[in-house]
Each structure stands twice: as C-alpha cells, then as structure tokens.
Amino acid sequence: MKKLLILLLLPLSLFASLNIAVTYPYIGALTKEIGGEHVDVEVLAKGNWDPHFVVPRPSLITKVRNADALIMNGAQLEIGWLPPLIRRAGNNKVTPNASSFLNLAQHIELINKPNSVDRSGGDIHPDGNPHFHLNPANVITLAEVIKDFLTKLDASNSEIYNTNLLSFKEKWEKKLLEWQTKMESKKGLKVIQFHDNLAYFNKAYGLNNLATIEPLPGIPPSSKHTIELIKLIKEQKPCCILHDVYHSTKTAEFIQEKTGIKIILMPHDISALDSIEDLTSLFDYLTGAMQ
Amino acid sequence: MKKILLTTALCATLVYAENILLPTEKRTFDQSKYIPDISLVLDTSYVTRNADPDEVGHFEVPGIAHGLLGSHGHDGATHATYNAKEGFNLNYAELILTSNVDPYFSMEGVFHMSENGFAIEEAYFTSTALEHGFRFKGGKFLSNFGYINVQHHHFWDFGDMPLVYESFLGMHGINEVGAQLQWTAPTPFYLMAGFELLQGTNEQMFGNETIGDPEDPVAKGATAPSLYVAYLKSSFDVGDTTFLGGLSYVYGESRIDHTEDEESPHAFSGVSQIYGADFLVKHYFDSYSYLKFQNEYLYRDMDGTQYSVDENVTVTGSTPLLKKQAGFYSQLIYAHDTNWRFGIRYDAFVKNEIVKNGPEAFAPDNMDKYSAMIEYHTSEFARFRFQYNRNNALYNEDGEQQHIDTFMLQANISIGAHGAHDF
Structure with missing residues (x-):
C-alpha cells in the first residue's frame, strides 16, 4: 500500500x-x-x-x-x-x-x-464581451x-x-503586419454572426457586424427573428455569415438558401478545427477565410 | 526606481482624483457591494392521478415506508412530499444566499419556503483555504452519500425522488446538522473520499431521541451525534464519455417514533446501516447534447426491537425486528439541445426481508415504478417538465397492491444570481 x-x-x-x-x-x-x-x-x-x-x-x-x-x-x-x-x-x-x-x-x-443588465435580454455578460x-x-x-x-x-x-x-x-x-495587410481591403465590410464572439476581431479589422442569428445572446434562433434577418440581409447586403464551429449551421443554411449569402466557418480557439494547431494558424485561418 | 516613483505618484493622483469624483452618498459606510449572491427558485406543478386523494395518503410501501404520499412533520411544520396533491401544488419557493465569509470560508444558506412553513434546508460554511485536496463543511447540509442525495430538487431530472431513496430516507434524503471532511487524492484520475459525522435525526430511518415518557421510556435514546457516513468516489473520461462510480456506507442509531399513530401505534429502537453503490455514464455529443445513464443501488439493514404501545404510550409487547431491504433506480436522460430533454426511469425493490419472530408473512418484493418525462427549457433559468409515472409500489390498508398512474406538469423557475452546479 x-x-x-x-x-x-x-x-x-x-x-x-x-x-x-x-x-x-x-x-x-x-x-x-x-x-x-x-x-x-x-x-x-x-x-x-x-x-x-x-x-x-x-x-x-x-x-x-x-x-x-x-x-x-x-x-x-x-x-x-x-x-x-x-x-x-x-x-x-x-x-x-x-x-x-x-x-x-x-x-x-x-x-x-x-x-443595463437584465435576463430578459438573454445571457448578457455584465462586464462586456469576453472573447x-x-x-x-x-x-x-x-x-x-x-x-x-x-x-x-x-x-x-x-x-x-x-x-x-x-x-x-x-x-x-x-x-x-501581415494580417493587417491581408485585411486592409475588408474594412467596412458588413457581416452577420451567430453569436457576437468575433466582436474584437471585427473591431480590429473594421468589420461591421449587422446582426446575429440568435435573437438575443444565448437564446436559440426563432423563426420570427430569422425572417427579419433575411429581410435585413436583402436590404443591407452583408458579405457573409461568420459562423462559429459549435452551433448548428442549420439556420444559417436556411438563410443562405433564401438570400444566397456566403457562410464562413470561423474557429474561435486552437483545435476548433483540425487545421488550427496554434495561435498563429488560428489568425492565419481567420484572416484567410475572409479573402 | 524612477519608474516606481512615477507609478506611485500616478496611482496616488488617480486615487485622489477618484475620491474627488466619488458622489457624496458613496463616501459613507455603504456596504451594498458585499451583498451575497441571491437567488429564488420556484417549483410548482399540476398533478392528476387515478387514485382517490383521500386514500392515497394512507398507501404504504409494505414493511418499508408508511404513507409515501402522506404528510410528515419536522421543524414544527407538517407537509406532504413534492407533488402530493391532486391539482395544483406549490412545492416550494427556495431562497439561496451564498458568499465568501473571509479569506478562509464561504457560506451558503438554502431556505425552503412552502405554504406549510419555513425550513432551513441547508445552512453551512465551507473551507476555501485548505490545501492538499482537503475540504471541510459544517452546519446543516445534504450529505454527499450516493449520487442524487446532495443535489437539490430543482436539479433532478424527474419531479419526484427515486422510490428507494424516498422510501428509505424520506423526501429530504440524508439532510442533517453535522460536519463533513472530504479529500481529493493527488491521483491522475478523480478519487475522492469523504466522512461525515451527523446528528442523526432522519425521521424515516434514524434518530436518537428517547421515545415515550423520559421517566419510563418505551426506548431509551442514544448519544448524539449518532449518524456516520463514509464514501469513496472515482471518475475518469474516455474521449467524450465520463464514468463516475461511488460506494457509500451509512451507520446510525435508529429511534423511530410511531407511538402517536392512530392504527397500531409502535416504536422501533436499534441500529441501521445502508450500503450504497452508484454508477453514472455521461456521453457528450457536442456542447449541448448528451446521453446520461444514472444508477443507484441501496441496501439497508435495520436491526433492533419493535415495541407495540397502547393509546397511553405504555408498552404492550416487544419483539426483535430485523429488516434487510434493497432497491435501485436506473435512469436514462437524453439532452437533445439546450431546449429539449427526454428521460425514462425504472425504480424497483429487489429485496424485502423482514424477520420478526420468524419471517414476516406480508413482505412483498414485486414493487416497482416506471417514469418518463419530457422537458422544455426556455433558457437555463426556466424549465417545464411533463412527467408520467406508473407506481406499483403502494399497497392500501387491506394489503392490496395499487397501480397508480400520475401525470404531472411541473414548472421550475429561478431568478437572481444562482451558482453553477456540480457535475
């Protein structure tokens, strides 16, 4: 023993x-x-x-x-x-x-x-966006x-x-510098996300997030919100849906069917996708996926 | 050095500046920042069952538990089990307060309020400063015995307690005043050992108070504390599947007082033990979807004397009584996503042996219960559950087995700052 x-x-x-x-x-x-x-x-x-x-x-x-x-x-x-x-x-x-x-x-x-912090607004992070x-x-x-x-x-x-x-x-x-150069031409581009987890990435490269597929943070997509989103996409013509890897892309695909908008999978961390092995490859991928 | 000076100066200026900016009311003895996390959990249900509501409270699990759906009293209040009433039930509004006490302890209070009264479900302090995997708890708390015992009702996958738990220990499980010491081993896999020393007042199975007139007692009490709990738990992962197993042991004095019963008043005095084994497998398909297989087996051994008394609580007879009883439950839960969950459960007794001057004539062991449920969560804070039970474990006063179908619609809603749950 x-x-x-x-x-x-x-x-x-x-x-x-x-x-x-x-x-x-x-x-x-x-x-x-x-x-x-x-x-x-x-x-x-x-x-x-x-x-x-x-x-x-x-x-x-x-x-x-x-x-x-x-x-x-x-x-x-x-x-x-x-x-x-x-x-x-x-x-x-x-x-x-x-x-x-x-x-x-x-x-x-x-x-x-x-x-303001209230649960009727969904799963809010009271201190600000944590990503x-x-x-x-x-x-x-x-x-x-x-x-x-x-x-x-x-x-x-x-x-x-x-x-x-x-x-x-x-x-x-x-x-x-390399990523900056790569993203230079993307400044002002309008995007849609599932959840606003790319807020800091978007801010860094001047991307403009119009809306999210989830109606409120942490609340699953609803048909009412999805219909409004389709209308918004038709009016504002954002380039793409930047989608995380862990939520189902079902709603995004439905929106794509209705509007023809592109869906781009955006890994949020190392090993989110098999090819993301380190921090460098994470940002290589993120900036590359936007091209 | 220059840098340090500069930073200090800068900090001082900042602090000074901030002080100037502080509004007058904040320059007092305001302690609002120290308010503990507060949450309120409401549990309410609508119940319908195919049994006479006047009779159902008297149904018993023969040799194991009196009136499972009847009422029981403690802390000066009498109340029935969860969802006992036909129609609407307000099971509870539970107020939970948690906060750190100081650098060495945290404290949690769980207050159960129902229409029948107020109960301190839990109120305990826990060490936060110990090292080497040790943790100490003192106060009133739910024992870490088995798997489901430590969990609050609002965290269960079904609206009612597993049959074997409720029959052996009552709706509160092992919920006692005492002390707990747990140790997590420095092993590469999870290994935890725990020991609890508890007062021992569980009305269903344990107890240490003298029964009857202290001058001439039916049964003399035992020295408190009189309940000991020990367990060993281990867990490991294989890919996205978690295996968790535990062995538990309970030893305690039993003084069970039924001298006030209208029919055949009696009392029991002796020692009781429970051997428990629990096993859980949980497989995750992704962040939101999982399959959980949860099982617990309890075996109990009660050895003592049963006293029959008359209406003046005078002993009219006594007989040695030995009970060896065992049961289990097994449940399978599938979480489809964050909204939908589905579950089935099977409860059964596998042993009901009662020796009382020779084997008891009436000790059936073909008692079981089937349950199924569907849950919808609008968010983490609100869940609505539809549950169906078929209970074959209850017998009426004539010794006839009952088959009770229950349909239950339950709402469990919480607000406020509620801490994350353990696994």
Missing part, C-alpha cells in the same frame, strides 16, 4: 516545473510559449466546443486540485463551470484571491459593456501579463520568461 502511494506521489515531486491549469487552449498555448519547458499546462476546456458550456466533469476537479496556479479568461466566460471545480478542488492556490490565480480579463479593456483574445493585438498584452505572472511565481527563471516573451513578440508583431 505504501509503495503504491509513493509511486502515485512520485511523479508530482520529480518535476520541479510549474503545473498550471488554464481554462482554454489559447491560454495554454500562450503560457507554454512564455514558460517553455519550465511549465506544464493542463487545458480544462475543449477548443472545438462552446466556451460558455463546459461540463465540470470530475476529472477536471483533479486537474485543478493538482495545479500550482490557474489562469482563466474571465469576464464571466467561465461562470457556468469553473466555480464548482474550484469549490471542490481543495486547493487554496487556485482560489480567486490567491497570488497564483490570474484573471486575464482584468488586463484588457472590454468592449460592448451593456448599459477579447480574437483581437490579435490583445494577444501581446496577454503574453506580457502571463510573463509577469510566471515571473512572480518563479523568479528564478525570470530571464528565460523574458527572452521567450521577446521572441514571441517579435514573431507576433511581424504576423500582425
């Missing part, structure tokens, strides 16, 4: 690297980018499913329980699933007031903060915040984290 216990506990003590639980794949990729071999990353949510709806399965409690630190997106994106995991984990390192807990949303200026990582310029801020966080947790490797940040920034700034 004792042997078994030692065998089970051994792997935890052998690796001196930080074990960091993160909520979404993009945070995992950024943390790995800065932390390199000094961090082990456990991603809690799947990249191809709705980030609002993650099942707090018991295996995730174990991941949070064994973590040295936790990084979340914040702005209430995890409200439906992370609190029960933290509550059950019995790990004071991952409670929101701990120094080893990072809430990324606190470091980004959120947009679309609602003026801020889809503005590639924000990714640099996030990388800096994560670097500061890792340095605070593990000062002995601060030089390495700084070097990794600088090389990431260099690489990313080049890509930013």
